[in-house]
Amino acid sequence: MVNIGVLALQGDVREHIAALEHSGASAVPVRRPAELDAVDGLVIPGGESTTIDKLTRIFELAVPLQKRIADGMPVYGSCAGMIMLADEIADPSTDLKGNPQQTLGGLDITVRRNAFGRQRESFETDLRFSGLEFSATGPGAEPAPVHAVFIRAPWVERVGEGVEILAQVEPQEASHTDTLHGTARIVAVRSRHLLATSFHPEVTGERRIHELFIRIVRGEA
Numbered sequence: 722m723v724n725i726g727v728l729a730l731q732g733d734v735r736e737h738i739a740a741l742e743h744s745g746a747s748a749v750p751v752r753r754p755a756e757l758d759a760v761d762g763l764v765i766p767g768g769e770s771t772t773i774d775k776l777t778r779i780f781e782l783a784v785p786l787q788k789r790i791a792d793g794m795p796v797y798g799s800c801a802g803m804i805m806l807a808d809e810i811a812d813p814s815t816d817l818k819g820n821p822q823q824t825l826g827g828l829d830i831t832v833r834r835n836a837f838g839r840q841r842e843s844f845e846t847d848l849r850f851s852g853l854e855f856s857a858t859g860p861g862a863e864p865a866p867v868h869a870v871f872i873r874a875p876w877v878e879r880v881g882e883g884v885e886i887l888a889q890v891e892p893q894e895a896s897h898t899d900t901l902h903g904t905a906r907i908v909a910v911r912s913r914h915l916l917a918t919s920f921h922p923e924v925t926g927e928r929r930i931h932e933l934f935i936r937i938v939r940g941e942a
């Protein structure tokens with residue numbers, strides 16, 4: 722069985738551990754470099770990217786994480802986790818000394834934080850999601866849509882070469898907020914071993930994103 726870590730410095734760690742265990746992996750929290758060494762893949766949960774950034778450096782995990790990412794360890798980042806995987810943040814937060822927040826990087830994308838608005842503008846919608854064909858119920862059947870929950874979520878403003886777009890929010894799907902300005906917004910991407918979603922599949926009982934990630938870790942997808 723593949724052994725998948727969940728970065729357990731801040732954010733909704735327990736929900737990801739449960740989702741991975743329900744989907745056929747063994748899942749462990751990761752807080753130390755030695756724990757990182759022992760896993761085949763890693764989930765970076767949602768939470769607050771500025772806090773996760775600071776804690777990865779305080780816990781001396783940032784450099785080992787960057788090394789493992791560069792060596793091809795599969796990583797799935799959800800929401801703040803997507804921000805941590807992005808090579809670039811369009812609107813990084815700065816600390817009291819004016820230093821911008823940092824990311825681990827590895828995924829050639831630019832993200833915009835809180836792009837859909839603040840907590841009040843959190844929303845749910847159903848998305849068509851590429852890459853879930855394994856879950857279709859019969860020959861020629863379409864996979865069911867993914868019910869996605871967005872909480873102070875980022876979107877992806879730029880994708881580099883080799884980054885596959887897996888899902889987008891269409892303007893009419895977030896009609897309570899005008900922040901989309903009539904443009905479809907990218908909310909899920911994959912580049913080889915790195916998978917990222919703006920939304921939180923771990924809070925809805927949706928298991929297929931974790932199943933897809935486990936397949937990536939096993940080398941099956």
Ligand code: GLN
Nearest residue numbers: 767768769770800801873
């Ligand atoms: N807005 C948060 C950040 O920038 C992410 C929110 C989330 O993970 N639900 O880190």
